[in-house]
Amino acid sequence: MTKMIEFHSKILIVSIMIFSISFVISCGGEQDEGEIVIRAEDIASGNGELVNDSVSVEDIAESADTDTLFSLDSTVTLTGDTTVSTLPIEPDSIGCPWERIALEINGSIYASLLDRVDEPDILGAHIVRCMWWDSDPWNGMNIGDSLYVLTGETGRENQVIALRYVPREGTSNSPFSVYSFRMSGDNYPSHYYSDGTEVMKLLYYMPITTFEEMTGPCGEPRGNHYHSGVDYKAPEGTPVRTCRGGSVNRLNWNHDYNGYCVEIGIGSGYSEIFLHLQGVAQGLRVGSIIEKGVIVGYVGNTGVTSTASHIHYQINDENGNPIDPYLFFSSYRRHLPPENMAEFDDFRDSCDLWLRMIPEQ
Numbered sequence: 001m002t003k004m005i006e007f008h009s010k011i012l013i014v015s016i017m018i019f020s021i022s023f024v025i026s027c028g029g030e031q032d033e034g035e036i037v038i039r040a041e042d043i044a045s046g047n048g049e050l051v052n053d054s055v056s057v058e059d060i061a062e063s064a065d066t067d068t069l070f071s072l073d074s075t076v077t078l079t080g081d082t083t084v085s086t087l088p089i090e091p092d093s094i095g096c097p098w099e100r101i102a103l104e105i106n107g108s109i110y111a112s113l114l115d116r117v118d119e120p121d122i123l124g125a126h127i128v129r130c131m132w133w134d135s136d137p138w139n140g141m142n143i144g145d146s147l148y149v150l151t152g153e154t155g156r157e158n159q160v161i162a163l164r165y166v167p168r169e170g171t172s173n174s175p176f177s178v179y180s181f182r183m184s185g186d187n188y189p190s191h192y193y194s195d196g197t198e199v200m201k202l203l204y205y206m207p208i209t210t211f212e213e214m215t216g217p218c219g220e221p222r223g224n225h226y227h228s229g230v231d232y233k234a235p236e237g238t239p240v241r242t243c244r245g246g247s248v249n250r251l252n253w254n255h256d257y258n259g260y261c262v263e264i265g266i267g268s269g270y271s272e273i274f275l276h277l278q279g280v281a282q283g284l285r286v287g288s289i290i291e292k293g294v295i296v297g298y299v300g301n302t303g304v305t306s307t308a309s310h311i312h313y314q315i316n317d318e319n320g321n322p323i324d325p326y327l328f329f330s331s332y333r334r335h336l337p338p339e340n341m342a343e344f345d346d347f348r349d350s351c352d353l354w355l356r357m358i359p360e361q
Contacts, residue, residue, distance in 0.1 A: 099150070100149070100354060100355075101149045102147075102149075103148075104146055106143055108138070109141070112147075126157075126158045131178075133199050142168050142173070145173070147163065147166075148164040149162070150355065155182070156213060157215070158191075160191070161179070162177065162178065162351035164177045165177070176194075177352070179192055183340055184337065196344055197333055200213065202331060202334065203325060203329045206243065207232070207241055207243055207274065207313045208299065211311075213233055218314075218323075228322035229273065229275070230314075231311070233310045234311065236299055236309040238299040240297045241296065244266035244272060246264045246265045247264070248265075248284060248286050248288045249264065249271055251284065256303065261273065261274060261275045264296065270317055270328075272313070272314070272315055278297070278300025278302065280296070281294075284296060
């Protein structure tokens with residue numbers, strides 16, 4: 001009887017420790033008003049380690065022991081001096097602070113979420129944002145693929161705490177996991193792969209350095225058309241800058257749709273376009289010649305198609321056809337600095353435990 005009490009006491013202690021570590025990591029400290037997130041400029045200041053853009057999901061997946069990590073047997077093994085005991089754990093027994101969802105894909109992600117959550121379109125959009133950088137969440141998933149998701153408060157619009165994608169056996173897709181974590185010096189969390197590589201890519205020359213996340217990539221399906229630029233969500237009034245410099249071609253055309261907007265000719269017939277601004281920078285005129293990095297306007301929420309403060313950034317060729325800025329410019333990924341890795345590793349491991357214990361539905 002005494003041994004049984006000691007054994008269950010160990011289980012309780014392990015559960016409390018896991019919950020306590022994750023609660024502290026996920027909540028963090030209060031953010032000061034006016035604090036900015038450092039993004040494209042943080043490499044020079046040493047807050048992030050540049051990662052070669054050739055890093056792939058396949059590389060990350062191969063570096064992890066995924067078969068062991070995501071065997072869904074929901075057991076915890078305690079090893080003593082002379083004995084090993086294994087006890088099945090009920091998923092809710094350790095008090096996970098986040099909502100847990102196990103999803104088998106049948107059609108689109110959005111359709112698979114119907115009747116599962118109150119706002120499937122919103123959660124579906126958040127899930128897609130975690131996946132679109134290295135996979136095709138619209139057309140590249142297969143019936144029978146699985147998603148395991150932790151959702152909750154993250155300090156930003158995207159509510160995905162962690163996500164695990166498991167392709168159906170026999171397909172060419174690779175499994176991967178992402179985790180919401182805030183790098184030192186950043187105002188908002190971002191998503192990172194299991195090795196601490198940031199999921200999101202940054203342009204070497206960014207139109208905006210203070211932002212929450214990219215909320216719409218170029219080429220995203222939107223009803224009967226595809227998104228022609230990239231959207232960065234940021235507080236209204238955040239400065240927006242030209243990435244190349246050049247001559248101002250147009251200001252505030254098609255205002256009802258675009259809101260306040262600027263087009264800069266950047267050479268060889270190419271142009272960069274900024275839409276939905278709060279306003280155009282003072283003194284900017286058609287024909288003005290400006291250098292790279294000059295402020296052209298400020299983040300806003302203008303135009304009938306805008307539903308939140310953000311900047312739409314677009315590159316057009318000489319014929320007016322849109323080009324993905326991530327194809328036009330070079331990009332890179334950050335990696336969590338050494339001072340963040342121990343905390344991230346603990347957080348990742350606790351998320352992995354809860355992802356393993358999500359009950360199938």
